[in-house]
Amino acid sequence: MKENILELIKKQKLEEDCVILAHHYQIPEIKQVADYIGDSYYLSALVSKLKTPKIYFCGVRFMAETAKILSPDKTVILANPDAGCPMADMVSLDDLIEFKENNPNHLIVSYVNTSADIKAQSDICVTSSVALNIMNTVKDKEILFLPDRNLGRYIKEKTKNENITLWEGFCPIHERAELEDMNALKSKQPDAVVLIHPECKWELVEQADFVGSTTEIMDFVSKSDKSKFIIGTELGVLESLQKQHPEKEFFLLYDEFVCKNMKKTTAQDLLNAMQGKGGEVIKLDEDVMVKASKSLYEMIKRSSK
Ligand code: SF4
Structure with missing residues (x-):
């Protein structure tokens, strides 16, 4: 059928x-x-x-x-x-507008996992693959990063920038994994390389062998001469990797890394x-599209520098 x-x-x-x-x-x-x-x-x-x-x-x-x-x-x-996307739903337009009124000098940087309305209120949009490079270009500014506090914390640590305020959003899938889950799997698979998405909690991210977006994780595996990998992101990535590299072994860091949506x-x-x-x-509303496109094109412009 x-x-x-x-x-x-x-x-x-x-x-x-x-x-x-x-x-x-x-x-x-x-x-x-x-x-x-x-x-x-x-x-x-x-x-x-x-x-x-x-x-x-x-x-x-x-x-x-x-x-x-x-x-x-x-x-x-x-x-x-x-x-x-439940994470995208963790930021409301009213709350963001209120923040902007109270903090008029903050640069608003939004993760791509946001609605069009939120992108329209943002200065720059980022994805996990370009976030670090882009955030390095705005180090002199006061920044609000939304909605993912985990990706935001990762950026804060890597760019050593204390001027970043984090929104309290998170991905309910990546947030689930705890350090104990990772350590338990590592003790069963001591030779496996640990690859983690920055939407996971910082405790896991700081212990990983490699941190990157979906594409960066997949590229890492393609270039690596290792044969075993612990995958710290959604099940679909592991399935794509298994298909591309049938000779290598993959282990999902956490059993429930499955996004129902x-x-x-x-x-x-x-x-x-x-x-x-x-x-x-x-x-989408014309005005929202025009404003949201500015934050997206700002991302494309800054990431191609
Ligand atoms: S995995 Fe699902 S919930 Fe998490 S950020 Fe992606 S779409 Fe949203």
Whole structure:
């Protein structure tokens, strides 16, 4: 039955000028039919370079919104409209506006995991792969970093910048892992290299062999001559790595590193969206799009320096 759905998706794809984008955290059947698979930064940067007028996005809402902001002339369809990001929901527009009124000189730096409204109120947007480089360019400023306190702490420690105020948001998936989980697995797999996403707690991050975004973790494995790796991020990354490197062994740092929102999109959802029976065409307020695009283009400009 699933095979049949995947075949129907491929057939539908040939009938319209479209591309399917999928985040690494998506379920395997979605990755099987996706034209491009990547992390937030890769997908954001890719969208504006694509020639096709229609994009089916298999990820969570903020990613589809980002695609729309960077390519306002394209039709962007979120395959499952219920797929959101709990971390993005941890910052409200009212709270941010209040902070800005009370702290008019702060530079607002937002992680890409934010709604379009929040990006529109931000000066610079960052992803985990470019955050450190960009934050090194604004060291002389008072900064509010939102919403991820863990990525923010990592940036604060690495850039040795005390002028960063952290929002109290976090990723409920990465936040779950404790140092004991990591140490227990390390004692079972003493030869394994520990690779961690900076959305994890600082106690784990500071003990890791390597800290990086999804793409950086995947690149690390490709270049490494080691054969065993403990993966400190979402299950989908481990699945992609296993597929790319069947000769290497991977261990998930924490059993429940599974983002339910990222796994919400099924092949049937995607097919429904392609057949006009589901999905959501992303529509954003013009003014919000213009303002949000400034913070995103600021990221692209500063990360390409
Ligand atoms: S893994 Fe965390 S940050 Fe990523 S979409 Fe899920 S809840 Fe949001």
